[in-house]
Amino acid sequence: MxxxxxxxxxxxxxxxxxxxxxxxxxxxxxxxxxxxTPSMVKGRDDVLYAVTAASFPKxxxxxxxPQVSWMxxxxxxxxxxxxxxxxxxxxxxxxxSELLEEIGRGLETFWRLTNDPSDLVCxxxxxxxxxxxxxxxxxxxxxxx
Numbered sequence: 731m732x733x734x735x736x737x738x739x740x741x742x743x744x745x746x747x748x749x750x751x752x753x754x755x756x757x758x759x760x761x762x763x764x765x766x767t768p769s770m771v772k773g774r775d776d777v778l779y780a781v782t783a784a785s786f787p788k789x790x791x792x793x794x795x796p797q798v799s800w801m802x803x804x805x806x807x808x809x810x811x812x813x814x815x816x817x818x819x820x821x822x823x824x825x826x827s828e829l830l831e832e833i834g835r836g837l838e839t840f841w842r843l844t845n846d847p848s849d850l851v852c853x854x855x856x857x858x859x860x861x862x863x864x865x866x867x868x869x870x871x872x873x874x875x
Contacts, residue, residue, distance in 0.1 A: 731862060731869075731871045731873070732873075733860075733873055733875055734775075736811075736860050736862055736871065736873055737770070737775045737776070737860070737875075739809070739811070739862065740770075740802065740811045740813075740860075740862075741770055741775075743802060743804040743807075743809065743811065744768065744769070744770070744802060746804065746805065746806065747802065747803070747804060747805050748767050748768075748769075749765045749766070749767060749802075750765070750766055750767070750768050750800050750801060750802040751763050751764070751765060751766075751800065751801045751802075752764055752765075752766045752768075752780070752788075752798060752799075752800055753798060753799040753800075753801070754788055754791050754792060754795065754798050755791065755794075755795040755797070756787075756791045756795075757790060757791050757794045757795075762788070762791065764788070766780045766782075766853075767780060767781075768780045768800060768802075768855075769829065771828075771829070776856065776857045776875050777854055777855065777856055777857060778800060778813065778815070778854075778855040778857060779820075779829050779852055779853065779854055779855070780852070780853045780855075781826070781829060781830065781850055781851065781852055781853065782850075782851060782853055783846075783849040783850060783851070784849050784850070784851045785849050789819070789851065792817050792819070792853070796816045796817050796818065797814070797815075797816055797817075798814070798815060798816070798817050798855060799812060799813065799814050800812065800813045800814075800815075800855065801813075807864070807866070808864075808865050808866065809862065809863070809864050809865075810861075810862070810863045810864075810865070811860065811861070811862055812860065812861040812863075813855070813857050813859070813860045813861075813875075814857075814858050814859045814860075815855040815856050815857040815858045815859075816855065816856050816858065817853050817854065817855045817856075818853075818854050818856070819851050819852070819853065819854075820851070820852035820853075820854045821851055821852070822852075825852060826850055826851075826852055829852050830850075857875045858874070858875060859872065859873065859874050859875055860872070860873050860875050861873075
């Protein structure tokens with residue numbers, strides 16, 4: 731499996747099941763996981779984007795430990811995709827608007843937790859490596875991205 735094939739398969743599964751787990755490390759050094767809605771922007775296939783509130787604790791955690799892991803499982807095939815990378819915050823208002831249009835369908839929980847659109851920040855994960863595992867066939871692929 732090539733890098734392009736891995737990312738294409740991931741994009742297809744992400745469209746079926748937009749929720750993925752984001753694993754971070756707290757400022758105190760403990761692992762933390764939460765469901766997020768990642769998205770890929772056309773032409774930037776080696777980057778995952780998500781949104782959060784600047785006031786959420788994970789933003790402080792990411793400033794100390796920007797290394798993260800993402801995991802997404804296909805509900806239909808049980809294929810598992812894992813990615814590692816480094817997150818940076820993107821505060822460009824125009825880009826935030828474009829990203830919200832892209833991932834708006836998966837943000838119901840986010841809007842229940844914060845009512846202030848000005849608190850929104852974009853998380854940009856530069857993907858460094860990816861792993862694909864198919865439990866039905868045993869196929870496992872790990873790639874540097």
